[in-house]
Amino acid sequence: MATSDPVYLRVVADIRRQIVDGSLPPGAPIPSRAQLTRKYGVGETAARHALRVLAAEGLIVGRVGSGHYVRDRPVLLPLHRWRFHDHHAPFGADIQSQGARATWEWRSEPAEASPDIAQRLRLDDSAPVTRTHYVFRGDGRPVQLATSYEPAEFSGPPAEESPRGLVARLSALGVKVTEIVEQVYTRVPQPAESDTLALPAGVHVLHVERTHWAGDRPVETSDIVIPGDRFRLVYAHSLHP
Amino acid sequence: MATSDPVYLRVVADIRRQIVDGSLPPGAPIPSRAQLTRKYGVGETAARHALRVLAAEGLIVGRVGSGHYVRDRPVLLPLHRWRFHDHHAPFGADIQSQGARATWEWRSEPAEASPDIAQRLRLDDSAPVTRTHYVFRGDGRPVQLATSYEPAEFSGPPAEESPRGLVARLSALGVKVTEIVEQVYTRVPQPAESDTLALPAGVHVLHVERTHWAGDRPVETSDIVIPGDRFRLVYAHSLHP
DNA sequence: GGCGGCAATTTGGAGCTCCAACTTTGGGGG
DNA sequence: CCCCCAAAGTTGGAGCTCCAAATTGCCGCC
Incomplete structure (x- = not known):
């Protein structure tokens, strides 16, 4: 991944990696927007956009007032x-x-x-x-x-x-x-x-x-x-x- | 659709309707962000978000520097x-x-x-x-x-x-x-x-x-x-x- | 010990702004 | 007449902010 990639994609890639390799198991909480801005040194917009993309991919779900969580493994x-x-x-x-x-x-x-x-x-x-x-x-x-x-x-x-x-x-x-x-x-x-x-x-x-x-x-x-x-x-x- | 729906969804619904009923045929240009804010009386954010949702649905494509256009009918x-x-x-x-x-x-x-x-x-x-x-x-x-x-x-x-x-x-x-x-x-x-x-x-x-x-x-x-x-x-x- | 309510936290909608990169268009110069 | 360049318009990334609604945990009161 080139370093010139959008920063929000850097955040997406890092969290996605943790989900697929299992270090973030189903049900695990994703850092909140505020935490992500600090952790990755990005703005609110990028943090929010990253969460939106991951949610759109079906990897995480957002619960208002609570947080984002890794979704359960698909029941096939x-x-x-x-x-x-x-x-x-x-x-x-x-x-x-x-x-x-x-x-x-x-x-x-x-x-x-x-x-x-x-x-x-x-x-x-x-x-x-x-x-x-x-x-x-x-x-x-x-x-x-x-x-x-x-x-x-x-x-x-x-x-x-x-x-x-x-x-x-x-x-x-x-x-x-x-x-x-x-x-x-x-x-x-x-x-x-x-x-x-x-x-x-x-x-x-x-x-x-x-x-x-x-x-x-x-x-x-x-x-x-x-x-x-x-x-x-x-x-x-x-x-x- | 309830009037309490997010405004960006109002814009999405209106444009989607025009695409599926054919009044916006494949290839037709979608109004730009600036035009959408004026036409629907919404903010830049909502206009931009609406375009993003329509693009994610596969109904339109964005071309940088040019505009958004209705996508061709799927070739099945x-x-x-x-x-x-x-x-x-x-x-x-x-x-x-x-x-x-x-x-x-x-x-x-x-x-x-x-x-x-x-x-x-x-x-x-x-x-x-x-x-x-x-x-x-x-x-x-x-x-x-x-x-x-x-x-x-x-x-x-x-x-x-x-x-x-x-x-x-x-x-x-x-x-x-x-x-x-x-x-x-x-x-x-x-x-x-x-x-x-x-x-x-x-x-x-x-x-x-x-x-x-x-x-x-x-x-x-x-x-x-x-x-x-x-x-x-x-x-x-x-x-x- | 239990319970109710308040305060902190979090998402998601919405607004505004700035900027880089790219297209399109039109006008002026060769 | 044609070509090229500059200006205007457009997308997409990124930043900041405010607010409503929902959840959660904690504190204090009974």
């Missing part, structure tokens, strides 16, 4: 698991295997396809669809939001035992799901999402756009939003069934 | 595509289908397994492995970094036509890859990564940890790093081959 919960013949393990199986209690709520309503959804489902704009909102919780804390869209003709309630029993439900309707396509990317959470997921500032989300296909016809599409810092998507592909 | 390049019987399409096929020229470089070297890699490959610490670094480019711009680790006994050069011909190469050695497990998460880029990927400040990366298994034995593991804002991972799962 596999949320998605694919096997060839049993499609989806139901949500919850993985979370339960990690010792957490999985619960979810859902709410279904008729809606009109937005241009984006219409394109994904190959419908006309404003075509009737069924929209279902899900909130998934692990030990009561929300860990995943999802919104699912189905053409009105296929609509039906989520299965009791698992909201992800879509393939089975469609199969009962004579619709055979042949392919599932997912697009995964990361973005900044919308205010409503930070709210329901209780995201600290600066945390990004993983966004999964999933579409179920029956042949060349899309039969369901959903948007799945997951806090990007504490969860991992797990994909397991069996090559030889 | 599927980088990963799975089909049941042909495993991986070679890197490049997807990128080429979008009109870009795919190139890559790689560099192989013997190394000792770090504790993390040793655990992933079920080897002893410091066991000999072959480490291969890849840089993938689309139209000359780096779009993906990867580091692959193999136990030294399996090591061999990446195939000429595609560095991803791992399954075929191992098969020739009598090792049959039966499963591929991937963990996907998002994090802040390390300085070296921002550098090689030419990432603007505030952009996160997608990190894929991929392990190839032959039965219950891991035969290769790799870390794949992709700019999170302009690329999407695409997974296609065929349910009925």
Whole structure:
């Protein structure tokens, strides 16, 4: 790191090093703004900026009136698991295997396809669809939001035992799901999402756009939003069934 | 939005709205700090902070001496595509289908397994492995970094036509890859990564940890790093081959 | 010994200012 | 007519300050 680097980055680098090498363990307090100015001989602005950057990276959290603390190590919960013949393990199986209690709520309503959804489902704009909102919780804390869209003709309630029993439900309707396509990317959470997921500032989300296909016809599409810092998507592909 | 919200968030929300609804198209200039203070009647600090937040969200870019501009719409390049019987399409096929020229470089070297890699490959610490670094480019711009680790006994050069011909190469050695497990998460880029990927400040990366298994034995593991804002991972799962 | 409230500390919002480095633009000179 | 340079504008780093809201610890009172 060149000495001509901004001073606030010097402070960031030094604290980050202490966090990753473990000399500042999870929960440990970070020196306050006043202490940092003295310790590193920088101004308030640089000290404050350094703390903001570290918070944005998800390494520390600030608590008003108390201080900044090293965040807990991410709890890596596999949320998605694919096997060839049993499609989806139901949500919850993985979370339960990690010792957490999985619960979810859902709410279904008729809606009109937005241009984006219409394109994904190959419908006309404003075509009737069924929209279902899900909130998934692990030990009561929300860990995943999802919104699912189905053409009105296929609509039906989520299965009791698992909201992800879509393939089975469609199969009962004579619709055979042949392919599932997912697009995964990361973005900044919308205010409503930070709210329901209780995201600290600066945390990004993983966004999964999933579409179920029956042949060349899309039969369901959903948007799945997951806090990007504490969860991992797990994909397991069996090559030889 | 409550009126008690921080003023800088009012500015952020207003500009963000204009960007997402299209009244500020990609490339359009954002008012300068001085203009924002006048337009919204806020202080320099708030105006500056608003611009910083929008830049961190990836909606705008700042160019020193020139101004802030609305960023181009993300170019969504599927980088990963799975089909049941042909495993991986070679890197490049997807990128080429979008009109870009795919190139890559790689560099192989013997190394000792770090504790993390040793655990992933079920080897002893410091066991000999072959480490291969890849840089993938689309139209000359780096779009993906990867580091692959193999136990030294399996090591061999990446195939000429595609560095991803791992399954075929191992098969020739009598090792049959039966499963591929991937963990996907998002994090802040390390300085070296921002550098090689030419990432603007505030952009996160997608990190894929991929392990190839032959039965219950891991035969290769790799870390794949992709700019999170302009690329999407695409997974296609065929349910009925 | 226990409890309530006050004072010190801390974060986070907001304001102002100065300056170095870089772009852009326009005007003047060759 | 074209080129180059200087002036004006802009970002980003850095400094200082004030204040509201929240937490924490301590002191004194019951």
